[in-house]
Every structure is written in C-alpha cells, then in structure tokens.
Amino acid sequence: MSNERTLDLLETKIEELKQLNEMDGMDLSSEIAKLETKLVELRRELYSNLSDWERVKIARNPKRPYSLDYINTIFTGFYELHGDRMIGDDRALLTGLAKLDGRTVMLVAQQKGRSTEENTERFFGMTRPQGYRKAVRAMKLAERFGFPVITFIDTPGAYPGVESEETNIGGAIAESLLTMSQLRIPILSVVIGEGGSGGALAIGLADRVLMLENAVYSVITPEGAAAILWKEKDKSEEAATALNLTAEHLSELGLIDAVIPEPLGGAHKDFDQTVEALTSSLVEFLNELQKLELDKLLDARFERYRSIGSYRELGALSEEPSSDGSADVESAPAESPDE
Amino acid sequence: MSNERTLDLLETKIEELKQLNEMDGMDLSSEIAKLETKLVELRRELYSNLSDWERVKIARNPKRPYSLDYINTIFTGFYELHGDRMIGDDRALLTGLAKLDGRTVMLVAQQKGRSTEENTERFFGMTRPQGYRKAVRAMKLAERFGFPVITFIDTPGAYPGVESEETNIGGAIAESLLTMSQLRIPILSVVIGEGGSGGALAIGLADRVLMLENAVYSVITPEGAAAILWKEKDKSEEAATALNLTAEHLSELGLIDAVIPEPLGGAHKDFDQTVEALTSSLVEFLNELQKLELDKLLDARFERYRSIGSYRELGALSEEPSSDGSADVESAPAESPDE
Amino acid sequence: MSIFKDKQYLRVNVDKAPDDSLWMKCKACGELIFKRRVRENNNICPSCGEYFFLTVEERIEMLVDEDSFDNISKSIEAADPLKFVDRKSYQDRIEQAQGVTGIPDAIVVGKATINSVPVILGVMDFRFIGGSMGSVMGEQICHGMETAIQDRRPFILVSSSGGARLQEGLFSLMQMAKTTAVRAKLAEAGLPFISIMTYPTSGGVQASIASLGDVIIAERGAMIGFAGRRVIQHTIAQELPADYQTDTFAFEHGAIDRVVQRAHMREELSSLLGFFAEVA
Amino acid sequence: MSIFKDKQYLRVNVDKAPDDSLWMKCKACGELIFKRRVRENNNICPSCGEYFFLTVEERIEMLVDEDSFDNISKSIEAADPLKFVDRKSYQDRIEQAQGVTGIPDAIVVGKATINSVPVILGVMDFRFIGGSMGSVMGEQICHGMETAIQDRRPFILVSSSGGARLQEGLFSLMQMAKTTAVRAKLAEAGLPFISIMTYPTSGGVQASIASLGDVIIAERGAMIGFAGRRVIQHTIAQELPADYQTDTFAFEHGAIDRVVQRAHMREELSSLLGFFAEVA
Numbered sequence A, B: 001m002s003n004e005r006t007l008d009l010l011e012t013k014i015e016e017l018k019q020l021n022e023m024d025g026m027d028l029s030s031e032i033a034k035l036e037t038k039l040v041e042l043r044r045e046l047y048s049n050l051s052d053w054e055r056v057k058i059a060r061n062p063k064r065p066y067s068l069d070y071i072n073t074i075f076t077g078f079y080e081l082h083g084d085r086m087i088g089d090d091r092a093l094l095t096g097l098a099k100l101d102g103r104t105v106m107l108v109a110q111q112k113g114r115s116t117e118e119n120t121e122r123f124f125g126m127t128r129p130q131g132y133r134k135a136v137r138a139m140k141l142a143e144r145f146g147f148p149v150i151t152f153i154d155t156p157g158a159y160p161g162v163e164s165e166e167t168n169i170g171g172a173i174a175e176s177l178l179t180m181s182q183l184r185i186p187i188l189s190v191v192i193g194e195g196g197s198g199g200a201l202a203i204g205l206a207d208r209v210l211m212l213e214n215a216v217y218s219v220i221t222p223e224g225a226a227a228i229l230w231k232e233k234d235k236s237e238e239a240a241t242a243l244n245l246t247a248e249h250l251s252e253l254g255l256i257d258a259v260i261p262e263p264l265g266g267a268h269k270d271f272d273q274t275v276e277a278l279t280s281s282l283v284e285f286l287n288e289l290q291k292l293e294l295d296k297l298l299d300a301r302f303e304r305y306r307s308i309g310s311y312r313e314l315g316a317l318s319e320e321p322s323s324d325g326s327a328d329v330e331s332a333p334a335e336s337p338d339e
Numbered sequence C, D: 001m002s003i004f005k006d007k008q009y010l011r012v013n014v015d016k017a018p019d020d021s022l023w024m025k026c027k028a029c030g031e032l033i034f035k036r037r038v039r040e041n042n043n044i045c046p047s048c049g050e051y052f053f054l055t056v057e058e059r060i061e062m063l064v065d066e067d068s069f070d071n072i073s074k075s076i077e078a079a080d081p082l083k084f085v086d087r088k089s090y091q092d093r094i095e096q097a098q099g100v101t102g103i104p105d106a107i108v109v110g111k112a113t114i115n116s117v118p119v120i121l122g123v124m125d126f127r128f129i130g131g132s133m134g135s136v137m138g139e140q141i142c143h144g145m146e147t148a149i150q151d152r153r154p155f156i157l158v159s160s161s162g163g164a165r166l167q168e169g170l171f172s173l174m175q176m177a178k179t180t181a182v183r184a185k186l187a188e189a190g191l192p193f194i195s196i197m198t199y200p201t202s203g204g205v206q207a208s209i210a211s212l213g214d215v216i217i218a219e220r221g222a223m224i225g226f227a228g229r230r231v232i233q234h235t236i237a238q239e240l241p242a243d244y245q246t247d248t249f250a251f252e253h254g255a256i257d258r259v260v261q262r263a264h265m266r267e268e269l270s271s272l273l274g275f276f277a278e279v280a
C-alpha cells in the first residue's frame, strides 16, 4: 500500500502538471483528471485502513490544527480572559468569550505550540494547575451569565513536575471536575487532537463529548502503557490498539456522542472542510442542549456519568478461575508509585 | 501618676509580705489588706486614664493572650484544618472546628507568635494569601454544614512582600470579603488584639463585631499614619488619638457592637477573667444570631455594611471654602504609591 | 466642564486659575511639549509614551459616546466623622481637593453609552487626596452598582487610588466591606462588572472592589498591588524586583485578565460589552 | 476473614496458602521480625517504623468498632470491556488479584460505627492491581456515597491507589468523573466526606475523589501526588526534591489538612466525626 509521503509527492506532481498545462497550452486535462481520481482512490485506500497507532500519529501531527486555529475561524471576536487570580496565567489552556452563531459562549481550550519558542511558553500543551483554576474561574463566570461552555481538548496530559505538584495539580483537576459536574449551563466538549488522561478529562466532564475522527482519547499514552504493562517501549502500537483510544472505538463503546469526520489524511489536509464539519456539529449540539430545561440538563449530565462503567455480576462468568495460584499480581496503575 | 512597672513592683512586695505572714505567724493581715486596696485604687487610676496610644501598646503587648490561648480555653476539641489546597498552609491564620457550649463552630483565627522561632513561622501574625484562601475554604465548609463562623482578629496587617503580591494578596482579601458577605451562616468576629487594616477586615465582615477593651482596630497603624500624614514618626501618639482606633471610640462611632471588658491592666493580667467575659459574650451573641431566620440574618448583614459610612449633603455646611487657592493637595492613601 | 453641565450643583463652586500655559514639561523624559498635542494623544507624552493622569472629565470623554454621560453621583461630600486634623485639617484637605478637581470627592458615577450600549460608569480621580476611598466614594460606588441593577446595565469602574482615606479611620476601611456587599448583589442580579485598573490601583481599593471584576482590565502603565513599596521595604526590608506591581507583573501572576493601551480602552470595552448584550 | 462473614458471596473462593512463616524480613531495615509483633503494631515495623500495607480487613479492623462492619459492596466484578491483553490478559490479572486478596476488586465498602457513630466506609487494597480504579471501584465508591445519603451518614474513604485501571481504557478514566458527580450529590445532601490518603494516593484517584474530601487526612508515610516520579523524570527530566510527594510535602503545600499516625487514625476519626453529629 502507498504511504503518505509518496501520495504527497504524487499530489505535487499533479500540481506541476496543471501549471504546465496552463503555461504551454497543451491539453493534459484528461490525463490530469485521471491522475487526480487515482490519487483520491489511493488516499482513501491508505486512510480508510489507518491503524489505531497511525491515528495517534495523526492526532499528534504538528501540522494538525490546534484550538486557536478553530477558535479564530469558527467563532467571532474571541476575547481572551487571562489568569487564575492566584498564581499565574497558563498559556497551555486558554479561556475567553466568543460568539458562535450569534450567541455568546465561553471557550476553554487547551493549546499546543508550533515553534520551539511557543512550545516553551505553552509547556507543549501540558496544562498546569493555574490553567485548570483559570478554567474553573471562566466556567463560573459563564454560569453567572448563562453562557454555554465549549471546551477544546488537546493535551498530552497535565504538566507533571515539581511546580505542578507544589500547587496541587491533582486537587486542581478534581476541582475542575467538581465544578463541571455542578455547572448550571450546557457544556460541550470536543477532543480535537490528543485527549491525554486526567489532564484532558479535567475539562471534559460535559453534556456532550465529541471527537474529531483522528483524535484520540486515552487513560494513558500508548508509550506509557507499553512501558508499564508490556515492559517494552516498542509495544506502543499494540498498546494503542488495546486501549481503544480512537474516536470510532470510543463511539462504539458509547463513551462519546459523535465523531466529526475529517478529510482524508487528517484535519490539516483540508482545514476548511474540517471547520465546516466541526462548526455544524457544535451548532447542532449546542442548539440541542440549549433547548433542554436546566433541571433536565443537569439530571441527564448526572445520569451520564453516574452510569458510566463496565462491570458484571460477581460470578456471572461461571468459569473456573484460570489462576495458577501464584501471587504474581502486578501493580499497573496509570501513574504507579515508584517501586 | 504611678506607672505600670512600679505597680507591678508593689504587687510583688505584697506577695512577699503574704508569704512572710504565713511563715512567721505574725499578723500582717490588716496591713496587707490595706496595701491591696491601695494597689487596686492605683491600678484603676492608672488604667482608667489610658491614652489611645497606651491602648495600642497593650494591644501589642507580647504577654497578651493570643488566639490559641482563647481557643484552647473557651472551646473544646479544636480540630485544626490546614492548607489552602493550592499553595500552602499559612501559620498566621488558623482554621478549624471546635465546640462551644455544645455546638460545632468553625474558627478562623489570626495567630501571632511569642518566640522568635514561632514568629518566623507565623510571619509575626501577618496573614498571607494562602491564609485568606484557607479561611475562604473553611468558611465554605462551615456553610455546607451550617456551622457558625467565629473569627479572631489579631494581626499587624496582611503580609506585605513579593511573595504575597505574586499570589495576589489583594485579590485574596477581596475574595474573603465577598465570601463573607454571601455566607449563609452566622458570622461573629472579635478583635482580640491588633486589628490591622485590610488584613484584619478580610476576616471581619461579620454579623456582629466585638472588641476586647484594649484591642485596637484601624485603617493604618499610628506609626504609618504619622509617617504619611504628619511626615514625622514621633507623632504616633497623636495619630493614635486622631484615628479613633480603640474599642471605646469605635463603639461610640457605631462601628462595632460590643466592648468586652478586660481586667485592669489588660487581658494578660487576669486571663481567667478575660476568658469568662469573652465566653459569655460569644455565647450570648451566637445565641442571638442563631435565633434569626437565615434571610433576616443575611438582610441585616447586608444593611449593616450597606449603610456604613459618614457623609453629608453637598453644601450642607454653608461655610465659605477655607481654601487658600493653592494646589497643594497631597495624596494620603493607606498604601500610597511610591512617588 | 461639559460633562457636569446638567448637574451644576454637584460641582463645587471655585474659580480655577485660567490655564494660560501652552507648554508643559514631561516628568518622564523632560521634553517640553505642546499641551494640546498631549491632550490629543490621550494625555500620553508624544515623545516618550509616559501616561499622565487623566481628570475624571478627560477619562469619561475618552471612554463614552459623545455627550452620553449623565452624572448621577449622589449630592454628597465627606463629613469628617473623626474631626481629623494632622498637619492640616481633613476639612481643609477636602476643600482644597474640591477646588483643584472641581468635583466633590474622588469619584464621579454616571450613566452613559459606549458604542451605544448603556452602562453605568464610575471614574476615580487620583488628584483628589490620592483617589482615596472614604465614605463618599464607597457610597457613590454602591449607588452606581445599585443603579446598574435597577436599569439592568453593566457596571464599569475605573480605579485610580492609593487606598483608603486615612482621615476617616475605620469608616474608610469599612468601605471595602460595603462595596463588596453591594458587588455581591450585582452578581446575584446577573449583571457584569468590568474593573479597569489604572495607575495606581492599590491598598484597600485593590483589595476589595477593584479585584472583584468579572473581567479585570489594566491600563498599560498601571501600578497594581496591595502594599506600597515603602510599606514593604519598611516592614520586611525585602529586595523588590524591577517589574514589581507593574501591569506586567500583575498579568504574569494571573491577577488580571488583560493589559490595554489607553487609546484602545474604549474599543476594548465595546468588544467586551458585546458579549453581555443578552444579559444586561 | 471475619469482616466478610455475613456476605460470603462477595468473596472469591480461593484456597490461600496457609501462612506458615512466623517471621518476616522488614524491607526497610532488613530486620527479621516476628509477624505477630508487626501485626500488633498496626503493621508497622517495630524496629524501624516502616509502614507496611494493610489488607482491607486489617484496615477496617483498625478503624471501626469491633464487629460493627457490614460489607455492603455491590456484588460485581470487572467485566473487561476492551478484552484487554498485554503480557497477560486482564481477566487473568483480575482472577489472580482476587485470589491473593480474597476480594472481588480493589475496594470494599460497608456500614460501620466508629466510636458508636454510624458511617459508611470505603477501603482500597493496593495489592489488587495497584489499588487501581476501574469501573468496579468507581461503582462501589458511588454506591457507598449513595448509601451515605440514604442513611444520612458521613462517608469515609481510605485511598491506596496508583491511579486508573489501565486495562479498562477510557472506562477507568471516566470513573474520575463518575465519582466526582456523586460526590457533588453528597455535598448537596449536606453530608461530610472524610478522605484518608495512604501510601500511595496518586494518579486519577488523587486527581478526583480523594482530593475532594471536606477534610483530607494523610496517614503518616503516605505518598501523595498526581504524576509518578518516573513519569516526571521521563517527561521533563526534572530534579526532584527528596521529600517529593511525601505526606510532609503535601502538607506544607497546603494540599491536605493533617498527617496522622496509623495508630491514631481511629481516634482522629472519632474526634472529627464528633463535630458532625448534628448534621449526619
């Protein structure tokens, strides 16, 4: 099967042929049309069979549109609100007012950087406590004025490090979850790239959770899972599959509400098309949520999370325990203590 | 007039005479009784004519009982709650649950230190942002469970310094005020020593504000006022008088609800007596507040602060402006900018 | 002073010396500059960019739609409850400040429109005893917020204050509690409060009403902080960073939402108010 | 295991090897110690003070009034929604953990009294796949809180968890949201939640339910934090302080209310519960 690089080369060649066609007056139109059809076919073949691991790579592709790309296109007049009023202003999580389809909404968006400089400022998209506390402030402000909240999730995870622990990152995430679970306005979340564990969920406790087709959302990175569970770093691909972290899988599992289609090859291949699909989804879901009575909205949000999980009656499986009796039970938590 | 030191010496002598009396079997009882009467008279003479500046010195006397002295005597089972869940645990402001007269209350208390070591830990009683944020947390916890809040005010002021400004001390004080103005439980405040400006008021927006007889409560220290307004440090005594910072004056001005009597010479001269007076005041006012319906309590609290202030109709004073026309208008704010 | 034209009684009757000098010297760069050029430049030095204080009138003119300002300040002035005298009597200070500024105390509140959006606006004047908050300012701020609630308008407060009005003792301190209590009512009514911090916003004003904005905007060049540099240095003798209590310092430490140039403030408010159109 | 005597069906039927060794070696000081002495000492090394893990049964025994514990855990176990297999199948891991611990998943919840005060108590078992929170734990915690609401009892949760149950993928992550949502109901019902953090309380458990206690008490020796040392060092290669994520670290940074020795925990809870007598 062709890979992305050769297809990109073919596309370049077609563009060159088109220019030649115009310049020299010779008629290559039909040949070009055939090549274009072929390219689309090859692309479809390639991208319709993406492995989960390949999706992870698309989700992390630095060419992929980030929150601000969408915010500046889909919304009008983004008015950023800065600062947690306590410690600082996290540049990896942005909050602000904007208009969507005429109404005021509060945006809470994780933002990665593109340049090295920007990534230093934005901690590679890893949110710190001041980011989550800013989010809480923004959401409570929105609540006071009845503005719905839209969150864009795109983070490798919460920022781990001394500074974060010193200012209680775990507590900040928990407070954000608690705030969202009680917030008396509609909340809509979209995973646009990487939904990295607790750092992502912290702004993802929503009435509706959407994912872009090539976004991923996981309790741990495939690399992390490989290291902890397989004890082999190069099992990341296998881990990616096992984790069911793609939009498609999560939709099938009933954990998200909708998958927003992306152009072949990913959102960055046709930004306008992505924007169009995302916009109509946002407007549609927001309209739906805003129609609900507040009490019903809150009850439904509660029920959604109250009922989430997968377990069975004890002994429902009438198998004999396959245990060999050994005491080899490993600890395999997301962030396992260091021993 | 006798001063405190000579009266203390006289007291010592009387004690010595008493011991002699017991040891040697000679009967000095009547002489001793006379001396004691005299001592009381001299004390009354001395302390009933205390200047405001002398009260300031009593309020700051390191022998004066501090919050924990009262907490451990008046209340039972003080269970301290630590930490603001964000930055740290301020040791200059303590919060915790305790029992008073059978009921659970939340205590929010500023605490000075006695030893150099303790003062280092407690920043000489100056509250930092983490202290005010801990107070807010404690008060909200109390609100959830319907526990009344009792605050003990005793601080030279909020801690000024880089660390405080970096974590928004002004915002933290403002948040505490906002929390207290909306808190749906009774709040009772007592100034037990120094009520130092915004750092004191931050935990003093209450339904009833009491002061110990020799406590002071002021917008600025006399020394600060002398420096800013008189431009002379040694005008502190004059400034103390001008500021009307004693319990007696503030009661006359209608700014506080009750003055709790202290033994002659100050709370430390007879701790038990002070405790008795304070306890009965606390219980009495708390009983009164807890009898009120919540809505009435909140309305009354609002009205109390809404109506505070002293102004008059423009032009009510039909004097001619005494201005000499010069433009010498000085800036004289509490914390004036540095120019 | 056109903004006060409809409520002359609010003004203190003083003869101001005619402003006969056409030139001024910038205190920052020392340049001699033509006053009109400074005024046209929003009271910013055209040579070095230093921000000069604005009078209440200038500030209002800069922010609201032309002729839209209606002064609704209560007709009150300081009552000197403590009969306070330091080197000078408080009464004298008040009268002098009234003479210099032409207003009864350090704040004016009014109704106005900004890009046609009705608002209630309060503006402090630092020249009036350091913009300090005494009983009159506390009352006017509350009156402004209550009018905002009554008319369902956003409330905007432009702070320029060194803190509490020392000469009113504890009365002035209590204005922090008073304005906060009414601010809570504004929030309960679902109306926005935009706090604008200018040079300086400190002490009791910064530690109460000014820090309680739904949105807090600093004017470029603002000084923002609780304790003054002198207080800090006297109390703890700490070395202070160069950017201490600047707009940038406050922004980087998360205390404010945005920093905006004086010339853009009106546009800024207009954008921000647009989001609250359905609310107010 | 006496605490489970009334609900045998909750136990997985396994034959545990008889505990025939009377002595153990302390992993901290290397001392050979008599097991019974360790047990009598609350599973703390009598020689060096090292805290050893407690089984759920030991923990419960330590905290509640004798014979007062009534296991109300729902009769459920992990369903392996992703059919997860790494080096071993999740199914196998579950069965092995059940075999070792004698409980269906990493938590047990029940009714009990502490110094005669009725409470709902949840206790995690680190030996069960690192005490990780999957769907079963999430459900049991919620069930515990809902019973607390129904019976108007305080809820106490003893955490000992490395974080999320990786083998359940996003289902496990969502337990953070689930437990938080029910925790909000507990607050609305006006019932207290006391969170006890033991070694270790980290990852998704620390970043949700465990950090949402009205009061948070750490057991002396607890490790408290969000990201593990390895994660931090791999991600940002940062030098970590010696006391990093210790109980002292969390206390000094304001994340928890108190640090309490294991032997005093029951007394601690008893004191604390006394304040809520009128509430619950």
Ligand SMILES: [Zn+2]
Binding pocket: C026, C027, C028, C029, C030, C031, C045, C046, C047, C048, C049, C050
């Ligand atoms: Zn200049």
Ligand SMILES: [Zn+2]
Binding pocket: D026, D027, D028, D029, D030, D031, D045, D046, D047, D048, D049, D050
């Ligand atoms: Zn040992």
